[in-house]
Amino acid sequence: MEPQTGGGEEDDCVDSGAETGGSDYSHMSSTSSELSLEEAQDPFLVSIHIIADPGESQALQEAVDRVLAWVHPDLQLFRVSERRASRRRRRACKGARPALAVVLFLQEEFGDEQILHLHRTLQRPPWRHHHTERVAGRLRPYLPCSQDFFSLGPGTPLWAVRPVHYGREIVRFTVYCRHHSYADSLRLYGLILRRSPSQRKADFCVFPIFSSLDVDIQFSLKRLPCDQTPAPADSAVLEFRVRDIGELVPLLPNPCSPISEGRWQTEDLDGNKILLQRSPPCTAHPSTPTASAGR
Template structure:
């Protein structure tokens, strides 16, 4: 058996051997996806997306859908706010994707996976593109490719994959511009409070939560130079942290309060990120944050 793995093959590896003794890994809501729906559409959107989470755990609370009560703001931090003429001509990929990795279960495993795949072939889903995992001409697994689907180009991509070893898992993927890769890796080390389980030239993976049945993962995937991420105004990732007072001065963009326990900032590409915390941010930390404009160079948690 060949002991070496290609970069793309490593992206499908289950990381059940990560440090389960960490207190952070026990928090099932350490990472959640938040979507703002148009008025009166939140219920229908929930009916479309929740079945995907039900494939692995019907009780998982990884998705929040709320009704938008304010206009979408176009102002963005990071690279998204300074797009050049050349940048505006590059094709776009929605910046957020959600993947469900499903196991084969005995003789009926393929039927289960086939049923999940067929779910994406029904209205209102639309095929977006396929990211082939196997570079060889022969694909030994019928679902060893990532076919991404969307209900709208302004909402996240969704996909399912077959996992052949280890536990099942949900994976939240953030597609990252080629130019900001190193800064984005450093920024999300801050957000996750940990070093990545996998770090390669175009792929970075964190285990955010683990239990006996499945893992919740967060990944960064570097886009080619000629493709840019499309920032999704209606969608954001929320990270739960203990106290962001010491983190705020290290953010590349301003951090503003949403409530007593939730704060919002943007990463280097301009993605909106929400932090949920039980701690309070000092006014001096907020002032320091507003003066910062430099990227997070060489910061490691």
């Protein structure tokens, strides 16, 4: 595992957790250093399971794979399956925002064209524009599209593309937390991931998941203002590989029950469903991302 170099730009403003693309892991705690080599090199430690309506899974899987290939063609971090019958969507509470987001940071040194091309891809079905954020504070030279968020439909994660000024390209999973549950959520996910954040602010933190010569995979938490509420993604589930489920279950804040051999389901403090998958004794990764992605 290559050591991290570089670091993200610091902001005076409170951002969405999607603006800072640097990757300085020089402050990793001893908890991370105690991970086994297998755990530290598992790019699939965190993944997302998307649940589609009948007949839609293939189109959504292909859409996700095409977008993720811009970072690396072998990053199979998303699995789309179908529910048995279409479900009636629950109306989100007023002022609520999706609790789960995926942000792709692409290299600026390759020019703006690749970012703009991916942005155009996210504007075509089955993708749909969700919202555009306004960033307070001092002005920074963002691309015109760099505050846009997209989704594959209600109940699925938000997606965004951002420039990274230096360092590797990044896939970042972000969970938005209620203001008062942020500290407990940080402890919960640190427990599941068995590591501490490499970057931490009062309202944002980043956990390092995996690093290669070409790509970093990160997991982050973003604390929402008091007047905002995260809406759990009812068509997406975070899945984590864990070494010892039996050791972990008694420490979780909510009930955890088996749903199949080696897989357990629980919820975090804000009602987001979590799948815990027991890691196999010896995990082989035939498609571990090590070579540069073709564009």
